[in-house]
Each structure stands twice: as structure tokens, then as C-alpha cells.
Amino acid sequence: MRLAKTAFYLWLALLGAPAWPMALEGWTEQRFSLFSSNVWQQSPNQISVQSNGTVSLLWKALPPELWEVTQAEWRWSVSVGVPATDLTQKGGDDRNMALYFVFMPSAQANAYQGASLTKLLRIPEVRVLMYVWGGDAERGAVLPSPYLGARGRTLIRRSAGLGDFAETVDLASDYSRAFGSKKTKLVGLALSADSDDSRAQIRAQLSDLRLN
Numbered sequence: 001m002r003l004a005k006t007a008f009y010l011w012l013a014l015l016g017a018p019a020w021p022m023a024l025e026g027w028t029e030q031r032f033s034l035f036s037s038n039v040w041q042q043s044p045n046q047i048s049v050q051s052n053g054t055v056s057l058l059w060k061a062l063p064p065e066l067w068e069v070t071q072a073e074w075r076w077s078v079s080v081g082v083p084a085t086d087l088t089q090k091g092g093d094d095r096n097m098a099l100y101f102v103f104m105p106s107a108q109a110n111a112y113q114g115a116s117l118t119k120l121l122r123i124p125e126v127r128v129l130m131y132v133w134g135g136d137a138e139r140g141a142v143l144p145s146p147y148l149g150a151r152g153r154t155l156i157r158r159s160a161g162l163g164d165f166a167e168t169v170d171l172a173s174d175y176s177r178a179f180g181s182k183k184t185k186l187v188g189l190a191l192s193a194d195s196d197d198s199r200a201q202i203r204a205q206l207s208d209l210r211l212n
Contacts, residue, residue: 020066021045022209027058027191030117038193038202049097049193051202057100057192059117067109067185069211070172074099076133077164080203082195084136084160090146094198095134096160097206100190101171103127109185117190126151127179131169133158133204134194142178153178166208186211 025042032055039050040058047058062069082094102117108125120126128148137143137156145152155174157167175183189209193202 020069020211022060022189022211024206024209027060028116029056029058030190031056036196046205046207047191048205049191049202051193051195051204053195053199053201055192055194055196057117057190059188059190061114061188062186064109064113066211067187069186070183071168071170071212072101072210073166073168073212074206074209075164075166076204076206078133078162078202078204080201081160081162082134082198082200082202085134085198087132087135087137087154087156088143088146092197093135093146094194094196094200095132096158096193096202097134097204098130098132098154098192098194099206100192101129101131101186102188102190103129103175103184104187105184109187113187117188120188121148121151124151125184127175127184128152129171129174129178130154131157131167134160136160 023044024047025044031037036054037056038054041048076097078096081096085092085094087093104126108123132154139156141156143154145154172183191206195202
């Protein structure tokens with residue numbers, strides 16, 4: 001079965017097929033507090049979040065057939081959002097939404113296949129690109145992560161504000177720009193909303209997520 005799936009993905013690539021749609025249900029929530037969490041609603045094509053002075057994220061491990069993905073596209077919208085913050089400041093870095101792409105070299109990707117995000121983030125070789133809607137930096141800025149150090153970079157897609165936008169990103173190019181090396185295996189995705197520092201509210205959605 002795995003050989004058949006691999007052959008199918010290769011066939012799509014050779015045909016120049018459109019990006020592969022990602023199901024936006026069945027993602028696992030990771031809380032940062034036992035007593036508060038965002039309210040998530042998942043459906044096949046959309047994830048909605050209500051954040052009321054809270055923070056949490058959803059995690060989705062990817063199968064090996066998608067580890068070589070180099071591009072991504074999605075649509076997101078925010079109708080209520082947090083104020084602009086300094087995303088380099090630990091404990092003061094609220095943001096409307098962030099979409100994480102988690103990478104590891106082949107050896108670690110195989111050894112930790114299907115592991116939780118919490119476990120993966122303890123691995124020295126992991127690298128994380130965080131595409132963010134929020135903060136006070138300009139679009140296109142690449143910022144250090146106050147939590148992940150050299151293993152993570154924040155890439156600003158939208159500064160704090162409201163609206164509805166489509167995004168297309170080149171993961172290979174952004175990885176090279178952020179970390180100065182060639183992209184490794186894309187092993188998982190995560191989605192967060194963060195309003196716990198400002199005690200503000202977020203009403204947002206992510207939809208039409210596709211990988212290629």
C-alpha cells in the first residue's frame with residue numbers, strides 16, 4: 001500500500017498536478033495550561049478558533065509521502081484579533097494565528113515518525129518555520145523565536161489586523177533564508193492562536209490548506 005501511495009504522488013508531480021489538499025480535521029490539540037484553552041472547530045476544509053485570553057495549538061503529523069513538499073498555500077481570515085505585539089518578546093508575543101511547518105533530517109524523521117509535537121521540539125535537529133498573522137513587524141520579516149532559539153524562525157505574512165487573505169509560500173526558499181541550509185523533511189504542521197498575554201479575543205479561520 002505504501003509503495004502504491006508513493007507512486008501516486010510521484011505520478012501527480014510528473015503531471016504537474018495541483019497542490020494536494022490537506023484535511024483540516026483530526027488534528028490533535030496541545031494545551032499549555034490545564035485550566036484554559038482555545039476553542040477549536042475542525043471540519044474537512046476549515047479550522048475555526050475562538051481565543052479568549054487563552055493559547056493552544058493543533059498538531060498534525062505528516063506521512064512520509066508528503067515529507068518532500070516544497071510549497072504550501074492556504075486562506076485565513078480574522079474578524080476579531082489581538083493588538084500588535086513584539087513577537088521576539090517571550091511572554092508578550094500574542095498573535096492572531098500562526099501556521100507551523102516542522103522539519104527534520106531523514107534519520108530523525110524516520111526514528112520519530114508519528115511522535116507528538118512536544119517530543120519533536122526537544123530534538124536538536126528539528127527546525128520550525130512559523131508563518132504568522134500578527135505582531136508589529138512588516139510583511140516578509142524573518143524574526144528569531146523567543147522559545148525555539150536557533151531551531152525556529154518567525155516569518156511575518158500579515159501584521160496585526162483583520163481581513164481575509166490567501167497565502168502562497170515557498171518552503172524550500174524560506175527554509176534556506178531562515179536557516180542558511182537546504183530544507184530537510186517536512187514531518188508535521190501545527191496551527192496556533194495566542195491571546196493570553198493581552199487578555200484579548202481572537203475569532204479566526206484557516207481553510208483551503210494545500211501542499212505541493
